[in-house]
Amino acid sequence: MALLDVKGLTKTFGGLVAVNNIDFQMEDKQIVSVIGPNGAGKTTFFNVISGYYPDHVGTITFGGHNLKDLNPEKVAAYRMARTFQNIRLFPDMLTVENILVGMHLHLSSNLFDIVLNTKRLKREEKEAYERAMELLNYVGLEGKDNELAKNLPYGEQRLLEIARALAIKPKLLLLDEPAAGLNPKETEAMKNFIIKIRDELGHSILLIEHDMKLVMGLSDKITVINYGVKIAEGTPDEIKNNPEVIKAYLGDDTTTDAVA
Numbered sequence: 001m002a003l004l005d006v007k008g009l010t011k012t013f014g015g016l017v018a019v020n021n022i023d024f025q026m027e028d029k030q031i032v033s034v035i036g037p038n039g040a041g042k043t044t045f046f047n048v049i050s051g052y053y054p055d056h057v058g059t060i061t062f063g064g065h066n067l068k069d070l071n072p073e074k075v076a077a078y079r080m081a082r083t084f085q086n087i088r089l090f091p092d093m094l095t096v097e098n099i100l101v102g103m104h105l106h107l108s109s110n111l112f113d114i115v116l117n118t119k120r121l122k123r124e125e126k127e128a129y130e131r132a133m134e135l136l137n138y139v140g141l142e143g144k145d146n147e148l149a150k151n152l153p154y155g156e157q158r159l160l161e162i163a164r165a166l167a168i169k170p171k172l173l174l175l176d177e178p179a180a181g182l183n184p185k186e187t188e189a190m191k192n193f194i195i196k197i198r199d200e201l202g203h204s205i206l207l208i209e210h211d212m213k214l215v216m217g218l219s220d221k222i223t224v225i226n227y228g229v230k231i232a233e234g235t236p237d238e239i240k241n242n243p244e245v246i247k248a249y250l251g252d253d254t255t256t257d258a259v260a
């Protein structure tokens with residue numbers, strides 16, 4: 001059974017069909033990239049999958065669960081985590097607190113524990129804090145636990161967002177343009193880090209990215225969207241040489257540079 005199975009997905013905004021009848025599957029422990037020109041529908045596709053646009057047409061099955069009518073919190077509870085194209089941290093909270101917020105869904109203490117400040121609550125809080133510190137170290141932000149998120153350099157804010165997403169131990173991690181705003185050296189480090197997350201933590205990763213070097217360097221599979229329609233799917237080599245993909249990026253000027 002596919003980890004994520006999307007059938008006939010359509011999302012419209014007024015008269016605009018942003019995602020048009022897309023079928024999509026990915027397996028456990030795969031790294032899959034969604035690419036396409038600006039405005040192709042990639043972020044809309046992510047938003048629908050992760051519960052931000054419940055008013056879509058089509059079915060989404062994740063880990064065997066039908067995601068119909070589920071809001072983002074409920075989708076996350078099935079262990080689908082995501083980051084955003086425009087980083088969405090709590091800027092005035094500490095880095096470690098940003099990660100703790102990502103964990104709250106998965107703590108088992110209830111109102112009773114909180115009111116009575118029970119042993120269970122104290123133990124859970126301690127464990128959550130230790131895990132948040134581990135995650136900070138894991139993404140390379142050791143020693144930055146007492147910094148406000150807004151004071152981190154841009155590249156480190158992206159890493160913190162990933163640490164927060166990892167806090168829910170996701171079966172699927174959605175990354176929306178993880179290399180946006182990064183320099184070439186940081187982009188290479190991000191590529192290696194994404195591969196490490198899959199290999200060491202066993203998470204499946206679905207990403208949107210414009211940086212073709214990164215996409216070609218880490219993807220098991222690439223799905224190409226243009227004007228909301230899936231126009232191609234395959235390995236990096238298949239996609240690089242696909243005439244429809246080249247045309248989507250370059251019009252009728254068929255050189256391969258844009259997707260090489």
Ligand SMILES: Nc1ncnc2c1ncn2[C@@H]1O[C@H](COP(=O)(O)OP(=O)(O)OP(=O)(O)O)[C@@H](O)[C@H]1O
Pocket residue numbers: 013016018036037038039040041042043044045
């Ligand atoms: N909330 C919205 N309301 C109306 N139109 C929208 C909305 N979100 C996206 N769109 C439109 O849907 C289309 C697809 O946009 P989307 O952001 O999904 O593309 P994208 O492939 O992610 O683009 P980019 O690579 O530039 O981020 C665009 O025409 C966009 O203007």
